[in-house]
Amino acid sequence: MSPLVMGRTKVKGITVEELRDRSTALTSALESGGKQLDPARVQDASAVVDKVAERTSKTGNHTVVALAGATGSGKSSLFNALVGDQVAVVGARRPTTAHPVAAVWGEEDAGELLDWLSVRQRHHVPPSATGSLGLPGGQAWNLDGLVLLDLPDFDSRVESHRVESERVLELVDVFVWVTDPQKYADARLHDDFLKVLSMHGAVTVVVLNQADRLTPDALSQVRGDLARLAEADGIGGVQVIATSATTRAGVEELGMRLATAVAAQNAATARLAADIRATAGRLRTDVADSEPSVAEQVDAELVDALSRAAGIPTVVAAVERDYRNQAWSRTGWPFTRWVQGLRPDPMKRLRLNTRDAVEEKLAVTAGDVRSVLGRSSLPPPTPAARASVDLATRRVGDRAGQGLPARWAEAVSDAATPPGPELADALDQAVVGTSLRARAPMWWRAFGLAQLVLALIAVLGLGWLVVLVVLGWLALPDVDTPSLGPVPWPLLMFAGGVVLGVALAALARYLAVIGARRRGQQIRARLLEAVSGVAAERIVAPVRAVLARHRAAREGLERAAA
Incomplete structure (x- = not known):
């Protein structure tokens, strides 16, 4: 539900635990992505993670609302009208506001939160002004827990004012963009803020101040034009609140919106969740929708x-x-x-x-x-x-x-x-x-053994032949030599051993090539x-x-x- 408009299911509510889970998921993504993610986006995401941790660690149920706008939009006058007292300095000389000014409703101490926001000028709104918003006979709204900030102009000619305004805007829970009939279409407002914070529509209020300067027809036309520009910026369905700090017209409606945000007690988590979604969305462009498959087996x-x-x-x-x-x-x-x-x-x-x-x-x-x-x-x-x-x-x-x-x-x-x-x-x-x-x-051993046997047979045959030759040379009586047909055994043993050994060796060479x-x-x-x-x-x-x-x-x- 939107923290600003009761009953509007514009944004799903989120608990602190869910917020921390998303922050943890973002941290894990940053660690996994490493150098393959855009360094500038990683730096922004890391700042968001740190902000989530710091904001959720702050005690109390405060809702920080910032009035932000261009020079001459009447932020300070509107701030004083909401507070019911002249807290912010209003003057013709520009720029007027140099540092943020805080107004705190309720008895709960907001010191720790304001220290984190680095807001030194603080005003505690007395209980007597809590219900009527400074308007005689106004509708009673419970604003206990509201921390309203009046920021320096975000288009100030003084650079330190612009830097301070942007710094605080990074930390607040609800944005109230205050513009006027002359600058409602200003590029600085739309290009640098509304478009950048388009995912923060649930915590965004657009105010057309100084409405008393316009005729009813012109006011209707300008409000419609401003709503159209906001929708073009990505904030659809925004309702432009027309206010006048002089006549106090519309201040009650704005106060009602702020009271709704305070009562919901989820503006802070909604803002931080939007920050996480926005930075995750920007980082999402650094990764593909899926991963290519790699085969299990090596190519x-x-x-x-x-x-x-x-x-x-x-x-x-x-x-x-x-x-x-x-x-x-x-x-x-x-x-x-x-x-x-x-x-x-x-x-x-x-x-x-x-x-x-x-x-x-x-x-x-x-x-x-x-x-x-x-x-x-x-x-x-x-x-x-x-x-x-x-x-x-x-x-x-x-x-x-x-x-x-x-x-x-x-x-x-x-x-x-x-x-x-x-x-x-x-x-x-x-x-x-x-x-x-x-x-x-095994055939090595078989062939080797066979070769030894054949070699032994050849040697024995050769030895037998030598003995026969020596006996003949010495003219000794002939010894009866057995034979196989016409071939004597000694010659058969020698020739057979040599021939079979060579043939077996040739076969072994052929088998060795195959083996x-x-x-x-x-x-x-x-x-x-x-x-x-x-x-x-x-x-x-x-x-x-x-x-x-x-x-x-x-x-x-x-x-x-x-």
Whole structure:
């Protein structure tokens, strides 16, 4: 209900607890929005939050009403008419009022409140004047708790007067805008105050003073014109009160409005709630209506770009070469295996693992690798790989920031593009920390055992043949040599061992190529998973954090403006 007009449901009433909840929501929105909110608006909102805390902490049920207007509008005369005494100085010299003057109705002490308002000149209205507003035979209205302020002119040629008037207007509960037939359309009143405070219609009164200077027809026309201008300013349904401090016409009606505000005892909360709604509404333009969705899984394009920058193709190729080398060294022909030892170990060259890492029992852990090696010896990413990462992260940022205001979109883009050294180090540690170990295939052992058996057979056959040759050279009696058809066993053993060993080695080389490809795919999947973890932690998570802050700021502003 409007604090000024009984029975008008222009504004929903709000309790102090609800007001504080909205203030808390506004504070939360400011904290969540951070630098992505307009600094000037944030400063204004912080001032509103502080004002809510300070105003609601003041004891008493006072309602602070300010008479504000331009030079020569007759504010002070109207103030004296309401008080029933010559409290404010009235004179022809302008400006007259330099500092706010307060009139207090009721016995409840308003000192703390006036100290907060920084109003030094104070007048306590005696009980005898409370009911009649200084009008003989006037209608009795209970004004206990009213604090009426006469402010300096808001268009004064003295800057300190204007500053003081604006300062107090930021703190009062009810605005009474006093104008006159000459300045009722003044741009200063409408553009700088009524439009800015358009959401404060429930605590706004528009007064056309010096109405005695107009004929009835002219007065009706000016009142209608003033009401139309106020509606254009955003204050719809306003009723312009025509007053005259000289004839006291309309003063009783104005007093009734003030008495209604005092009786409602909700003007202060209505004013503060309007302040919160207004500042939340202005900040609402700094956030979007919703947040773009970010997929749960890391974008494949991003993972592919990071994997190339991390050197995963090089690691996979090294793993495949290492697999082939070890397979050949364990399943190849025993008499030529020593050649494999002359080849460089591709894993050691990259400082990723040791040859024993393929054996489950001798495999080093990721922690061992990190603690001993710290970094790999992978070559740095090529310019093309770095450009690919930049493009992929930029696309992530563009998609996540789509539809957001510029500051938020920039924050999302920055979150999706972490500093180069940090991302590079994280990728390197992900590669180093990924276990490249795997169980040695069973066929290695089977082929290795078969090669040993065939080598032993070949050696025994060769030895037998040598014995036969030595016996023949020494012309010793012939020894009966068993044979398989025309081929003696020694020759069959030697030739068969060599031929079968070489054939088995060739088969092992073919199987090693297939196994190396499978091992590479297995290790590649592990490394891609590790890279996906880096992308999720270093790129996606920061982006989600920015969007979460945006959501919190948006929801906080919506709660504050409810």
